Structure formats: C-alpha cells, structure tokens
Amino acid sequence: MITSVFKKSTPLNYSLVVILILVFFFLFQIQEVSWTSSYFLVFQKISFLCFIFASFFLVNFIIKKNGLSKDNGYAIFFYLLFLLFFPGIFNNPNVLYANFFILLAIRRLISLQSLKASKEKIFDASFWILIASLFQFWCILFLILVFISIIFHVSRDYRNWVLPFIAFLGVASLFLMVSLIFKFDAVEFIRNRAVIDLRIDYFKNNYENGAFSIYVAVALFFVVSMLMTLSDRPQIVHISYKKTVAYFFIAVAVFLISPDKSNDLLLFSIVPLTIMASSHVQYAKQKLNNEIVFYVLILCSLFTFFSQL
Incomplete structure (x- = not known):
C-alpha cells in the first residue's frame, strides 16, 4: 500500500510530505x-524550517535530475x-546550514557526469x-569527494586538480574579510573547531543510544544492498552510485572525528542513505519485500522520534 502511494511523483505526495514535515517539526518545537x-528566536525557528x-526539494x-531514481x-x-x-x-x-551547502556541492x-561546464562545477x-x-x-x-569525482570524469586536465585550491583561497579571503569587519580572531575560530574527538559516549539517555543503534542497523542494510547489487543497476548510473557510497563513508568519517559529537551529525549521512534506500526499493523484484522495508522503517522512525520527545 505504501509503495503504491509513492510509486509516482504527484502533487499529493509532495503535499503529504510537506504536511508531515510541519507536523513533526512543530511537535518537537512545542516541547x-x-x-x-x-522575535529573533521565532525567526530562527522559521529559518530552520x-x-x-529547501534540503528536501x-x-x-538531485536524484531525479541525475537519473538516480525513476519518477516516484x-x-x-x-x-x-x-x-x-x-x-x-x-x-x-x-548542522542544518552545513548540510544544505553540502547538498549544493x-x-x-x-551532475559532473554530463561533462558539461566541468570546471565551473x-x-x-x-x-x-x-x-x-x-x-x-x-x-x-567532503573535498575528498571532489577529487574522487575528478578522477572519475576529468582527471586528464591538470587545471581541474587546481580548482579546489583556488576555491579555498576564495573562501579564506572572504572569511578573513568577515573576521576583520566583525572583529573576531579567524585563526582562533578555526583552531577551536579543527579538533579530532573519536569518543562516542555522548548519549544523554538510552533512547538516543537506541536511535543510533537502529539507524546503524538500517544503514548497514542499505549499504550492503547497494554494494551487493550495484552490477544490476544501469551502467550509466554506476559512477553516480559509487560516488554516493563514497559520500556516505565520508559523512560517517565526519561524524566519527567531530568534537561536540551528537546524533545530529549523522544528518550528513542521511542523503546518501536516502539515495541507496530509494534505489533498493526501485530495483527490488519482490513487492512484498518493499512493503516490509517501508513498514519496518516507518515503525522505527516513529518509535525513535516519539521516544526522544
């Protein structure tokens, strides 16, 4: 039943998801x-929403434009x-702002697979x-993913290897300018954040621990499914799926080494996992398995959400 509802992209699907986002967002906020x-905090909450x-759409x-999913x-x-x-x-x-900019990247x-405007991309x-x-x-x-993409598509032109460093100089210049305008120490700002912390003992309660454990199990299922069945996918999207797997493991690395660790940092891994989950359902041959995947995932997500309220 669930798979039939989302089998096609329709205004009803988008409306349903938008309504659900609003419901769950405000359920969390009204605690x-x-x-x-x-007024400032209200504006901030609206900006989060x-x-x-923006991330959803x-x-x-990304998925529709690059053929990673059919019209569903x-x-x-x-x-x-x-x-x-x-x-x-x-x-x-x-995390919300950083994830949005990562999605833009x-x-x-x-889309680099089209080989059009590769340097600009x-x-x-x-x-x-x-x-x-x-x-x-x-x-x-995630700059690692930039170099992986260069290797896959445009490695022969040496200028492509230089472009990330030019972008670094541009962002560094803008950041230094902002630090001078607002009078804060740019070096200290970076130094306080460029810290590696591998500890995973941040859980405030058993429900956070449980959500993390269930998410890890779900992620392993879809990652293994992608790796085991990649050869069954259309050849044209193989490289895109390989980049998706790399995207996921880089996101895991970001989570593992970041200081001030929390489950929120796993947001960076959700997009590649979404692509892999959509691919799993799309190419699965047995509809019953798809229904089971959807219902189990719905139950897990609802349980973890309400248990953490």
Missing part, C-alpha cells in the same frame, strides 16, 4: 515554548523517515563544501 516570546524544506532534484516519491519519503531518527536536528543550526558533483562544489566547513569544520573532508 519548550519560551522561544515564542522572542526553510532550510529543511534539493535532494529530490520514494526519495523524499525516505529522507523524512531518516530525519525522524534524530529530531534534535530540528534545533541544530550549524553534491548537486554539482553528481568543480569550483562550485569546492566552494560550497568550504562554506559548509565554516559551520561544521570537518565537512572539509
């Missing part, structure tokens, strides 16, 4: 309502379900990743 007395919506655009609504629904695992994301501006890197992707790193420093690791 503590002191923010309603401050805008970035969440950007994910959908699986991607946006999976993205919603994975978000519900970690409702704290709804109140984490740095991924949009350019995935490499520069743009590097630029957005470096902007994201100002909000969450270790997002800078």
Whole structure:
C-alpha cells in the first residue's frame, strides 16, 4: 500500500510530505515554548524550517535530475523517515546550514557526469563544501569527494586538480574579510573547531543510544544492498552510485572525528542513505519485500522520534 502511494511523483505526495514535515517539526518545537516570546528566536525557528524544506526539494532534484531514481516519491519519503531518527536536528543550526551547502556541492558533483561546464562545477562544489566547513569544520573532508569525482570524469586536465585550491583561497579571503569587519580572531575560530574527538559516549539517555543503534542497523542494510547489487543497476548510473557510497563513508568519517559529537551529525549521512534506500526499493523484484522495508522503517522512525520527545 505504501509503495503504491509513492510509486509516482504527484502533487499529493509532495503535499503529504510537506504536511508531515510541519507536523513533526512543530511537535518537537512545542516541547519548550519560551522561544515564542522572542522575535529573533521565532525567526530562527522559521529559518530552520526553510532550510529543511529547501534540503528536501534539493535532494529530490538531485536524484531525479541525475537519473538516480525513476519518477516516484520514494526519495523524499525516505529522507523524512531518516530525519525522524534524530529530531534534535530540528534545533541544530550549524548542522542544518552545513548540510544544505553540502547538498549544493553534491548537486554539482553528481551532475559532473554530463561533462558539461566541468570546471565551473568543480569550483562550485569546492566552494560550497568550504562554506559548509565554516559551520561544521570537518565537512572539509567532503573535498575528498571532489577529487574522487575528478578522477572519475576529468582527471586528464591538470587545471581541474587546481580548482579546489583556488576555491579555498576564495573562501579564506572572504572569511578573513568577515573576521576583520566583525572583529573576531579567524585563526582562533578555526583552531577551536579543527579538533579530532573519536569518543562516542555522548548519549544523554538510552533512547538516543537506541536511535543510533537502529539507524546503524538500517544503514548497514542499505549499504550492503547497494554494494551487493550495484552490477544490476544501469551502467550509466554506476559512477553516480559509487560516488554516493563514497559520500556516505565520508559523512560517517565526519561524524566519527567531530568534537561536540551528537546524533545530529549523522544528518550528513542521511542523503546518501536516502539515495541507496530509494534505489533498493526501485530495483527490488519482490513487492512484498518493499512493503516490509517501508513498514519496518516507518515503525522505527516513529518509535525513535516519539521516544526522544
């Protein structure tokens, strides 16, 4: 039943997802309502919601535009379900903003397979990743994905290898200019964030621990499914799926080494996992298995969301 609802992209699907986002977002926010007395905090909450919506439609655009999914609504629904695992994301501006800029970069890197305007795409992707790193420093690791994309598509032109460094100089210059205008120490800003912390003992309660454990199990299922069945996918999207797998493991690395660790940092892994989950459902031969995957995932996401309220 669920698979039939999202089997085709329709205005009804998008409307349903938008409504669900609003419902779950406000369910989380009304736990503590002191923010309603401050215009600034109200504006901040609205900005969070805008970035969440923008990320949803950007994910959908990336998947549809690059042929990673057929004309269905699986991607946006999976993205919603994975978000519900970690409702704290709804109140984490740095992670929300950084993830949005990473998505802008991924949009350019995935489309690099067309070989059109490759230099502009490499520069743009590097630029957005470096902007994201100002909000969450270790997002800078996503530059690895830029070089992986260069290797896959345009490695013979040496100028493509230089472009990420030019983007670095551009972002560094802008950042230094901003630091001078607002009078803060740029070096100290970076030094405080360029810290490696491999500890995973941040859980505030058993429900956060449970959400993390269930998410890891779900992620392993879809990653293994992708790796085992990649050869069954159309040849034209093989490289895009390989970049998606690399994207996922880089996101895991960002989570593992970041200081001030929380489940919210797993947001960076949700987009590649969404792509892999959509692919799994799309290419699965048995409809019953798809229904089971959807219902199990819905139950897990709802349980983890409400248990953390």
